[in-house]
Amino acid sequence: MRHILSLLLENESGALSRVSGLFSARGYNIESLTVAPTEDSSLSRMTVVTTGSDEVLEQITKQLNKLVDVVRVIDLTDGSHIERELMLVKVRAIAKDREEMKRIADIFRGRILDVTDKTYTIELTGTGAKLDAFFESLDQDAILETVRTGASGIGRGERILKV
Amino acid sequence: MTEGQIAELTGAEIVSRCLAEEQVEFLFGYPGGAVLPIYDELFKQDKVKHILVRHEQAGVHAADAYARATGRVGVALVTSGPGVTNAITGIATAHMDSVPMVILTGQVPTDKIGEDAFQEVDTVGITRPCVKHNILVRRAQDIAPAIKKAFHLAATGRPGPVVVDIPKDVTLNSTKYFYPKTVSLRSYNLVTRGHSGQIKKAVDLLMSAKRPMIYSGGGIIMGNASELLSQFVRALGYPCTNTLMGLGGFPATDPLYLGMLGMHGTYEANMAMQDCDVLLAIGARFDDRVIGNPEHFMAVDRKIIHVDVDPSSISKRVKIDVPIVGDVAEVLKAMLNCIDESKSSSVEVNVDAWWKQIGVWREKESSKFAVSDEVIKPQSVVQTLYELTKHDDVFVTSDVGQHQMWAAQYYKFDRPRRWINSGGLGTMGVGLPYAMGVQFAYPDATVACITGEASIQMCIQELSTAQQYSLPIKVITLNNRYLGMVRQWQEFFHGNRYSESYVDALPDFVKLAEAYGHVGMRIEKPSDVEGALKEALALKDRLVFMDFITDQEENVYPMIPGGKGLSEMILK
Numbered sequence: 001m002r003h004i005l006s007l008l009l010e011n012e013s014g015a016l017s018r019v020s021g022l023f024s025a026r027g028y029n030i031e032s033l034t035v036a037p038t039e040d041s042s043l044s045r046m047t048v049v050t051t052g053s054d055e056v057l058e059q060i061t062k063q064l065n066k067l068v069d070v071v072r073v074i075d076l077t078d079g080s081h082i083e084r085e086l087m088l089v090k091v092r093a094i095a096k097d098r099e100e101m102k103r104i105a106d107i108f109r110g111r112i113l114d115v116t117d118k119t120y121t122i123e124l125t126g127t128g129a130k131l132d133a134f135f136e137s138l139d140q141d142a143i144l145e146t147v148r149t150g151a152s153g154i155g156r157g158e159r160i161l162k163v
Numbered sequence: 164m165t166e167g168q169i170a171e172l173t174g175a176e177i178v179s180r181c182l183a184e185e186q187v188e189f190l191f192g193y194p195g196g197a198v199l200p201i202y203d204e205l206f207k208q209d210k211v212k213h214i215l216v217r218h219e220q221a222g223v224h225a226a227d228a229y230a231r232a233t234g235r236v237g238v239a240l241v242t243s244g245p246g247v248t249n250a251i252t253g254i255a256t257a258h259m260d261s262v263p264m265v266i267l268t269g270q271v272p273t274d275k276i277g278e279d280a281f282q283e284v285d286t287v288g289i290t291r292p293c294v295k296h297n298i299l300v301r302r303a304q305d306i307a308p309a310i311k312k313a314f315h316l317a318a319t320g321r322p323g324p325v326v327v328d329i330p331k332d333v334t335l336n337s338t339k340y341f342y343p344k345t346v347s348l349r350s351y352n353l354v355t356r357g358h359s360g361q362i363k364k365a366v367d368l369l370m371s372a373k374r375p376m377i378y379s380g381g382g383i384i385m386g387n388a389s390e391l392l393s394q395f396v397r398a399l400g401y402p403c404t405n406t407l408m409g410l411g412g413f414p415a416t417d418p419l420y421l422g423m424l425g426m427h428g429t430y431e432a433n434m435a436m437q438d439c440d441v442l443l444a445i446g447a448r449f450d451d452r453v454i455g456n457p458e459h460f461m462a463v464d465r466k467i468i469h470v471d472v473d474p475s476s477i478s479k480r481v482k483i484d485v486p487i488v489g490d491v492a493e494v495l496k497a498m499l500n501c502i503d504e505s506k507s508s509s510v511e512v513n514v515d516a517w518w519k520q521i522g523v524w525r526e527k528e529s530s531k532f533a534v535s536d537e538v539i540k541p542q543s544v545v546q547t548l549y550e551l552t553k554h555d556d557v558f559v560t561s562d563v564g565q566h567q568m569w570a571a572q573y574y575k576f577d578r579p580r581r582w583i584n585s586g587g588l589g590t591m592g593v594g595l596p597y598a599m600g601v602q603f604a605y606p607d608a609t610v611a612c613i614t615g616e617a618s619i620q621m622c623i624q625e626l627s628t629a630q631q632y633s634l635p636i637k638v639i640t641l642n643n644r645y646l647g648m649v650r651q652w653q654e655f656f657h658g659n660r661y662s663e664s665y666v667d668a669l670p671d672f673v674k675l676a677e678a679y680g681h682v683g684m685r686i687e688k689p690s691d692v693e694g695a696l697k698e699a700l701a702l703k704d705r706l707v708f709m710d711f712i713t714d715q716e717e718n719v720y721p722m723i724p725g726g727k728g729l730s731e732m733i734l735k
Contacts, residue, residue: 010350014287014299025292055478062475068296068316071350163349 002031003057004076004083004153006161007046007064011037015069019046022067028052028060032085032128032150043071043163047152049128071163080156083127087134088113090145093120097142108134119144127151174303174334175200178267181310183210184342187238189229189603190214191222195242196282197269200334214603214632217624219246221596223253223266224622227324228593228600230262231583232558234387236317237262237600242269243331244282247289252590254324255293259587260408261385263322265313272332273301286328295323300330303338315346320353321473322385357470357489357497365443365468365485366501372441374517375401378424380453381408381586382446382471388492389413389579392445395495398502401514402521404432406447408586411576421521422530425453426723427568430529430732431521433721437463437729438520445470446491449480450587451725457481459728470494529721529734530572539689541566541641541713545573547693548611548639551700557609558583558601562594562618565647568719570613592621598636599629609637609700616642616710617666626679629706637699638708640672643715651718655733676708687712 009015016035023030031049038045050060057075064073076083093101098120105112105122108130114121124134128151135143155161172180178201182190191214194202205213216222219241230237237257241250247268257264271280287299296316298309306329313325369375377399383392389412396403396419403413404424413420422429424436436442436454442465447453454460457480468485469477477486487494532542559574560583561567567584576582583601585593598612612619619640629636641647649664673683682705686695692711699707721732 014291014297017288018291021291055482059475059479066473066475068348068351 001053002049002051002077004081004151005048005050005060005064005073006076006153007048007073008038008071008161008163009044009046010069010071011042011044012069015044016046018067018069019048019064022063023048023050026059026063028056032148034150034152040163047150049151072161074155074161076153076155079159081153081159082156083151083153084125085128085131085151086149087124087131088121088147089124089134089138089143090119090121091138092118092142092144094118097139101142104134104137108137110134170340171337172340173200173337174306174329175204177303177306177338177340178310178329178334179204179208179211180340181307181342182238183208185236185310185314187211188235189226190238190240191216191226191229191600192240193219193222193242193246195246195269197243197271197331198240198246198334200331201240201267201269201329213240214628216596216628218622219249220253220592221599221622221625221628223250223264224256224593224596225600225603226264227253227257227262228560228583228597229604230257230264231260232580232601233604234580235263236314237264238267239264240267242282243271243286244284246282247284247286251290251293254290254326256585256588256590256593257324258293258295260381260585261322262324263317264324265310265317266324266326268326268328270299270328270330273330274332276330286326290326293324294326297326297328299328300333303333303336306333307340307342311343312346312348316351320351354472354474354488355490355493357487357494359497361485361487362494362497362501365487366498366505368441368466368468368485369399369401369443370502370505371512372439373512373514374438374440374520375399375443375514376435376439376441377401377403377443377445378406378436378447379403379409379412379445380406380447382491383409383412384579386446386472386491387579388446388495391492391495391499393417395499395502398499402435402518404428404436406453406586407571407584409447410571410582411579412446414577415575416577423571424729426455427572427719427721430527430721430734431524433723433729433732434524435521439465441466441468443468443470445495447471448476451480454481454729455723455731456726456728459731527734529732532720535714536689538714539686539692539711541643541711541717542569542573543689544639544641544692544696544711544713545569545613547696548613549574551693551696552609552611555609557581557611558605560584560594560597560601560610560612562614562621563589563591564615564618565643565651565717565719566613566615566618566641568648569641591618594618595622595625595629595636595638598638599625599632599634602634602636603632611637611639613639613641615647616640616644616669616672617646623675626676626681626706626708630680633704634706635702635704636706638706640708640710641713642669642672642710643713643717644669645715648719650716654716654718655722655724672708672710676706681706681708683708683710685710685712
């Protein structure tokens with residue numbers, strides 16, 4: 001099953017590699033991993049998307065908590081949450097395809113950030129599943145380049161991850 | 164120095180002061196370019212005694228053994244680059260067995276880091292998977308807090324090695340010095356007291372068990388809980404087994420003791436583990452050498468209580484019914500109180516039938532071996548050593564392989580911290596440096612290193628260190644001219660094809676020992692074993708290297724083949 005783990009970790013050099021090293025050393029999956037500083041400059045917030053059975057997830061959480069640089073760990077998928085990922089896609093847009101590309105981007109609430117006479121660069125945010133769906137609806141030959149940030153997530157309502 | 168007094172010191176002086184502040188008795192190390200300023204400071208002081216080893220690996224092993232034998236933090240100092248890479252085996256060994264250690268490593272100057280400088284290695288990167296934590300110190304003012312933090316992390320919770328990497332320029336820069344009194348880490352909150360509800364549940368389960376079993380590991384030794392465990396086991400009158408790492412945690416001569424369990428454990432210990440209805444695991448981790456195949460183990464319906472200070476040890480390989488996170492000593496205390504309260508009220512379940520069953524298993528005499536007048540049986544050497552020394556305070560270290568298993572099977576440890584070996588990583592070469600570390604801590608004790616002719620050669624250069632510091636270690640080599648355990652597996656599982664397991668061109672160990680200034684003895688006849696051991700033990704102030712020429716193809720029994728279950732032992 002897919003899980004989104006949110007971590008607060010000490011904003012110290014090496015903290016990221018402690019987490020990524022743990023996943024590779026113990027053979028856990030990483031679907032995506034994102035990290036950036038928070039409003040508290042001593043802390044980074046990391047989001048790791050992983051897959052595994054309940055037992056594996058329990059071990060991942062325990063092992064993460066054991067790392068000295070990891071301050072808190074929660075599994076967002078344990079409760080209601082919001083997941084967002086940003087994607088930039090450069091597509092070929094010539095002649096009659098231009099209108100079709102614009103139309104698909106609109107349907108998915110994408111924004112065209114850059115236009116040339118041959119290409120569009122589309123920005124799209126949403127869940128991983130939504131971004132996947134957008135891909136599938138495109139003519140695969142028209143995709144020139146893509147970049148995705150990996151998922152970020154936050155709990156809904158009163159569910160707050162803070163030190 | 165207290166927080167009030169502030170003086171300006173160089174980084175190297177600070178390192179030296181911090182070690183004195185932590186009351187470090189011995190610093191095992193080897194100098195080199197990046198740590199010269201620290202060595203210069205060590206020269207000027209007399210609080211910390213530096214022990215010069217002959218190889219960094221041995222230095223870390225010796226510090227590790229000092230920690231295992233005393234319960235204090237072991238400390239080692241090595242230079243950058245090759246000093247660090249040589250130390251890695253020692254660090255990984257300590258990490259696998261949760262030994263509290265601080266390893267100080269030199270590093271190239273901060274402005275050279277990343278330039279592939281001479282003797283540069285990414286120490287923090289290369290040690291990351293085999294330490295509890297590591298710290299690269301970038302400024303002189305960060306040295307004292309880093310060392311304080313390192314000692315705190317190493318010794319608390321589930322102990323482990325912590326590396327502090329200090330670039331050379333940082334040791335030369337000056338700064339105001341004070342040693343912090345406390346460490347506060349928001350991300351490191353230890354649970355020491357077990358959950359009272361869980362403890363009650365555990366005791367209720369144990370009291371209602373028909374076929375109870377208590378299985379304890381290295382956590383009991385590291386957690387200084389042997390006395391409490393013994394009280395607890397005796398209060399219940401239940402059978403108890405120890406892991407390889409846990410030997411001495413419960414007295415081996417106690418009638419409630421079933422011997423060591425696991426791959427080379429006794430028949431009764433393994434059968435009782437498999438057939439019990441309530442199992443208390445305490446300070447142990449159900450590893451592959453202990454329970455074999457987890458599916459086979461879990462195929463039986465039993466309730467498992469697991470007490471450990473490290474939550475990640477719980478439900479890692481087997482599913483646990485009653486998990487209790489906490490310091491083993493604290494939890495045992497609480498459980499003892501709980502028993503006292505419930506004993507009067509609850510109906511005691513009779514476990515006589517269970518003991519009767521255990522008696523039947525014991526009759527198999529799985530530790531029995533065929534004695535011989537012709538050739539020295541390796542087991543008999545250990546047995547004789549035990550008989551000769553059982554009334555003394557003796558420490559036994561071992562290397563890794565068959566001799567290690569025979570030492571574990573035939574030396575009966577009644578006290579904790581007397582059996583020093585590499586259980587988790589299984590590092591050949593630890594035996595002699597381990598004996599050194601123990602002998603430094605207890606200069607008057609008898610320290611025996613039970614080893615093999617292959618293992619001993621992996622750190623044999625330390626005979627020189629032992630000579631320099633007059634360490635009267637008794638090296639007991641069970642020489643079968645084979646990598647015995649490798650050969651045994653090849654006999655069992657690879658059609659007797661002894662691929663590269665014969666140890667050819669062995670040195671004359673007697674002459675070698677003498678060349679290092681020690682006493683060498685070769686023993687070839689069974690009738691000479693006892694006399695030779697007596698003679699060696701009587702040489703109180705000399706290292707004696709005893710080369711026992713043993714039965715070449717003796718095997719370690721019982722044995723659970725890899726991937727098999729506890730009840731699938733090969734008995735002979």
